[in-house]
Amino acid sequence: MMPAGVGHEAWRGDLPLTIRFNPPPGWPAPPATWLPSDDWLPDPAWPAPPDGWSWWTVTARPANPAGPQVTVRSGRPSFPVATRAAQSTVSLAALFPERAREGASYGTGQTGYAAERAPAPAMRTKAGREYYVPASARAESMLDESGPHHLATGALDEGTVAHAAADVAAASDEAAAAPPGIRLSPLLRLVRDGSGVRAQFKVGGPAALALSEVLAPAVEAAVGRSDPGSAGTARGSAGGGDGARAGSGTGTGSGSGTGAGRRGFFRWRGARGGSGGSAGGGGPVNTPVVGVEIASLTKRALDARRDQDLDAALAVERDLLSLHRRSFPSIRRPVVPPLPPLDPDEEAAVRQRCLESALGGVERPSRGELAAARASSAEPAEKLLQASRVARDLHSQRRQALADAAWLLLSAHDPATVVAVVDEALRLSRADLTCLDAGTDATTNRAYVTVLLRFAPMVVVADEVVEGSNGRRSRRPRTPRERQQVYAAGLASAVLAATKQVDSVAPGADDVNVVVVRPTRNNAGVEPIYVGTFDREDVALRHPEADPLPLLVASAAPDGIRLLGPDREVTALDPARDVDRSLHEIVAACRSALNPATR
Numbered sequence: 254m255m256p257a258g259v260g261h262e263a264w265r266g267d268l269p270l271t272i273r274f275n276p277p278p279g280w281p282a283p284p285a286t287w288l289p290s291d292d293w294l295p296d297p298a299w300p301a302p303p304d305g306w307s308w309w310t311v312t313a314r315p316a317n318p319a320g321p322q323v324t325v326r327s328g329r330p331s332f333p334v335a336t337r338a339a340q341s342t343v344s345l346a347a348l349f350p351e352r353a354r355e356g357a358s359y360g361t362g363q364t365g366y367a368a369e370r371a372p373a374p375a376m377r378t379k380a381g382r383e384y385y386v387p388a389s390a391r392a393e394s395m396l397d398e399s400g401p402h403h404l405a406t407g408a409l410d411e412g413t414v415a416h417a418a419a420d421v422a423a424a425s426d427e428a429a430a431a432p433p434g435i436r437l438s439p440l441l442r443l444v445r446d447g448s449g450v451r452a453q454f455k456v457g458g459p460a461a462l463a464l465s466e467v468l469a470p471a472v473e474a475a476v477g478r479s480d481p482g483s484a485g486t487a488r489g490s491a492g493g494g495d496g497a498r499a500g501s502g503t504g505t506g507s508g509s510g511t512g513a514g515r516r517g518f519f520r521w522r523g524a525r526g527g528s529g530g531s532a533g534g535g536g537p538v539n540t541p542v543v544g545v546e547i548a549s550l551t552k553r554a555l556d557a558r559r560d561q562d563l564d565a566a567l568a569v570e571r572d573l574l575s576l577h578r579r580s581f582p583s584i585r586r587p588v589v590p591p592l593p594p595l596d597p598d599e600e601a602a603v604r605q606r607c608l609e610s611a612l613g614g615v616e617r618p619s620r621g622e623l624a625a626a627r628a629s630s631a632e633p634a635e636k637l638l639q640a641s642r643v644a645r646d647l648h649s650q651r652r653q654a655l656a657d658a659a660w661l662l663l664s665a666h667d668p669a670t671v672v673a674v675v676d677e678a679l680r681l682s683r684a685d686l687t688c689l690d691a692g693t694d695a696t697t698n699r700a701y702v703t704v705l706l707r708f709a710p711m712v713v714v715a716d717e718v719v720e721g722s723n724g725r726r727s728r729r730p731r732t733p734r735e736r737q738q739v740y741a742a743g744l745a746s747a748v749l750a751a752t753k754q755v756d757s758v759a760p761g762a763d764d765v766n767v768v769v770v771r772p773t774r775n776n777a778g779v780e781p782i783y784v785g786t787f788d789r790e791d792v793a794l795r796h797p798e799a800d801p802l803p804l805l806v807a808s809a810a811p812d813g814i815r816l817l818g819p820d821r822e823v824t825a826l827d828p829a830r831d832v833d834r835s836l837h838e839i840v841a842a843c844r845s846a847l848n849p850a851t852r
Contacts, residue, residue, distance in 0.1 A: 271310075271311070271312050271313075272309060272310075272311050272654050272655070272658055273309065273310050273311075273312070274287075274308065274309055275306075275307060275308060275309065275310060277299075277300070277302035277303060277306050278300070278303075279299060279300040280295075280299050280300070280302075281299075289644070289647060289648060289651060293644055293647075293648075294637075294640040294641070294643075294644055295640050295643050295644065297636040297637075297640060301639065301643070302643060306646075307650070308646070308647045308650040308651065309650050309651055309653075309654035310654070311654050311657045311658050311661065313661055313665075434833065434835055435690075435703055435766045435768060435784060435786075435810065435835065435836075436689070436690060436703070436833075436835035436838065436839065437689045437690060437703075437835070437838055437839050437842055438668075438672070438689060438690040438691075439455075440454060440455055440456055440457070440669075441453065441454060441455065441672065441689065441690070442455055442842065443687060443705075443842040443843055443845070443846040444846055445846045445847060445849070446680075448679075448680045448683050449548070449680075449683070449684075449685055449687070449707070450687045450705070450707065450843060450846045450847065451676055451679075451680055451687060452672060452676045452687055452688050452689065454669075454672075454673075457669060460669075461669055461670075461672070461673040462673070465673040465674060465677045467587070467652075467655050467656050467659045468587060468656065468659050468660070468663065468673075468674055468677075469677065470587050471584055471585060471586065471587035471656075471660070472584060472674060472677050472678045472681065472758065473681060474582075474584075474585065474587075475542070475581075475582055475583065475584040475585070475678060475757060475758055476541065476542045476544070476678055476681045476682045541682075542581060542582065542682055543579070543682065543683075544679060544682030544683055544684025544685075544686065544754060545576060545684045545685060545686055545706065545747055545750045545751045545754060546683055546684060546685060547685040547706070547707060547708055547709050547747060548685055548707070550569050550572060550573055550709060550713055551709040551710070551712065551713060553565065553568075553569045554566060554569045554709070554712050554713045555712060557569060557715075558712065563715060563717055563719065563728065564719075566715035567715055567718075567719065569713055569715075570713070570714065570715060570739060570743070573709075573713055573743040573746060573747065574739075574742055574743055574746050575746065576743075576746040576747050576749075576750035577745070577746040577747075577749035577750045577753070577797065577801045578797045578798070579750055579753070580753075580797075581753055581754045581756075581757035581758075582757060583757050583758075583760065584663075584674070584678070584757060584758045584760065586656075586657070586660045587656040587659075587660060588653070588656075589649060589652045589653040589656055590649075591645070591646070591649040592645040592648060592649050594642065594645065595638070595641060600638060603634055603637060603638060603641075604630070604631075604634045607630040607633050607634035607637065608626055608627060608630045608634075610630065611626040611627075611629045611630035611633075612626045663759075663760065663761065664760055664761050665761055666691070666693065666700040666759070666761030666762060668690075668691040668692045669691075671688075671691040671702060671759050671761070671762070672688050672690070672691050674758060674759070675688040675691070675702060675704070675755060675758050675759050676688040678754075678758040679704075679754070682754070684751070684754060685706065685707040685708075686704050686705065686706055686707075686751050686754070686755070687704060687705040687707075687843075688702065688703070688704055688755075689703040689704060689705050689768065689839065690702070690703035690766075691703070691759075691762075694764075699763040699764050699788075700761050700762050700763045700764070701762060701763065701764040701765065701766055701786075702755050702759050702762045702764075702765050702766070703765075703766040703767075703768065704751060704755055704765065704766070704767055704768070705768050705769075705770065705839060705843060706747060706748060706751050706767055706768070706769045706770070707769075707770055707771070707779070707843070708744060708747060708769050708770065708771045708782065708783075709743075709771065710771055710772050710774075711736065711740055713740070713743060714731075714736045714739045714740050714743070715731070716730060716731060716736070717729060717730055717731060718731050718735070732820075733820045733822075734819065734820040734821065737820045737821050737822050737823060738821065740823055741802060741805075741816065741821065741823050742800075742801070742802055744769065744782070744783065744805065744823060745800075745801035745802040745804070745805035746801050747769075748767050748769060748783065748785070748787075748801070748805055749787070749792065749795075749801040749804065749805070751765075751767055752765045752767060752787040752792050753792055756789055756792060756793070762789065763788060763789055764786050764787065764788050764789070765786070765787050765789075765792075766784075766785070766786050767783065767784070767785055767786075767787065768781065768783070768784050768836070768839055769781065769782050769783035769784075770782065770839075770840060770843055777848075778840075778844045778847075778848070779840060779843050779844055779847070780825040780826075780840070781825060781826045781836055781839070781840055782814070782815075782823055782824070782825055782826065783805070783809065783813060783814050783826075784809065784810045784813035784814075784826070784836065785805065785808040785809040785810055785813050785814070786808055786810065787804075787808050791804060791808070811830075812826065812827060812830040813826070814826075815827065
């Protein structure tokens with residue numbers, strides 16, 4: 254059995270999720286608030302850990318050990334908020350407790366080698382305080398309403414904490430009062446960025462961003478994209494330590510998200526062209542996955558009409574009608590590669606600095622002085638190099654533990670985790686899809702994800718069709734009914750493709766709710782044309798060549814599609830049927846995101 258250590262507990266539904274530190278034999282137990290800082294080094298007096306030592310364990314156990322060993326999903330509200338221990342913003346904060354736990358030392362650090370005394374148990378922090386970051390300490394992110402986002406580097410002031418607590422309480426009340434169903438989560442707003450309309454957290458944005466960074470390499474692998482400079486930005490690297498304590502000169506390191514090499518003892522992430530981020534378990538990155546890009550098809554159709562190019566217009570139709578045949582690789586558990594070891598040149602530099610420290614500033618030592626300095630600096634240099642190896646291994650395993658914990662939350666359909674991951678995957682693939690909500694239906698107990706699809710107007714359907722073969726082709730105008738049939742088939746293909754893409758990055762989802770809007774005739778706003786629910790079984794078992802239109806109609810919610818008149822025209826949904834005005838809220842949020850001046 255591994256020695257007991259520090260545990261940070263998150264919550265996954267009704268399952269406690271714990272990340273626990275395991276000190277090797279002979280190491281003192283760390284304080285309860287300890288987390289390894291970037292410049293952490295073990296005390297040279299501590300014994301070397303056994304080969305292959307597991308520094309961190311991630312466990313998920315039922316809250317009631319005597320009860321049935323099953324995962325129970327809470328169904329109210331549909332998007333959990335930070336008012337109960339089982340809700341997702343708390344679990345996100347527990348994954349990243351360093352935001353509220355600065356200054357703890359264990360081993361080397363600013364306070365020396367000795368492990369500090371564990372502080373007295375403090376009162377549980379009100380939900381929301383764990384993850385709130387002042388606006389001045391952030392970098393741009395669509396997940397967070399305040400724009401800039403960096404991990405907090407200091408203690409939160411009382412005014413900030415009170416403001417965060419009030420925000421969480423207000424959002425909690427709003428979500429608890431909202432009826433279940435297909436809707437925009439009260440914890441989200443829609444904003445526009447370069448890839449379209451994206452979801453933005455009103456509360457808990459920094460925690461959601463940090464979690465999405467942990468899972469980003471897995472998401473990038475699922476969508477076929479990999480950026481060594483942006484992967485692995487989650488905290489957990491070993492930084493440049495203070496070599497003076499080991500008999501060497503000082504050597505500090507600084508890392509950034511650009512993938513540049515890190516100076517000092519603990520260079521990591523991209524130092525020799527490699528990625529320091531975790532990699533998805535899917536192996537090598539393949540060709541980038543193209544999402545459900547409706548905007549590009551619309552642009553091509555408009556260009557074809559302007560150029561009066563019928564062949565180009567029909568090519569747009571073929572691409573639209575074949576969207577549902579695309580395959581989307583499933584997201585897999587992220588695997589973190591170890592931090593790269595010091596190369597021989599770097600080790601030689603460490604020994605040289607230790608030698609210079611032992612010489613004590615003598616510029617021209619004698620042979621005897623040089624030999625004595627080399628003898629006295631050999632042991633401190635080797636201890637420092639060994640401490641570097643231990644620190645790198647510990648940090649690598651911590652990053653893997655964070656990734657494993659985040660993966661457990663995603664697999665268990667933790668709502669905030671699902672929203673952050675799904676929307677990031679949609680952004681990377683440049684799909685015209687936006688995640689609106691995630692949770693579990695209180696009636697059916699089925700996990701769901703709700704997405705918004707921005708579909709094209711009738712312009713994507715050509716006015717004419719080419720008939721004939723053997724070189725005797727002729728063009729004829731389409732009838733209104735034929736154009737409507739093609740438009741409905743394209744809508745069905747796009748909706749089915751959207752469902753498949755969401756299922757590929759939300760492994761715990763049973764159903765996908767799809768809300769479809771399109772531009773109004775005057776392009777002043779959007780109008781809803783479809784609302785429906787697709788279960789994973791129907792989508793996964795469906796042959797790719799099967800006609801998607803019957804499934805579209807059968808999966809529509811009551812009054813979720815309108816095919817009017819003898820031409821079966823796809824028209825906007827009747828607003829009178831939107832009794833709880835949830836659809837109106839989605840349309841208004843989308844309109845505000847696309848046209849900020851209308852807010």
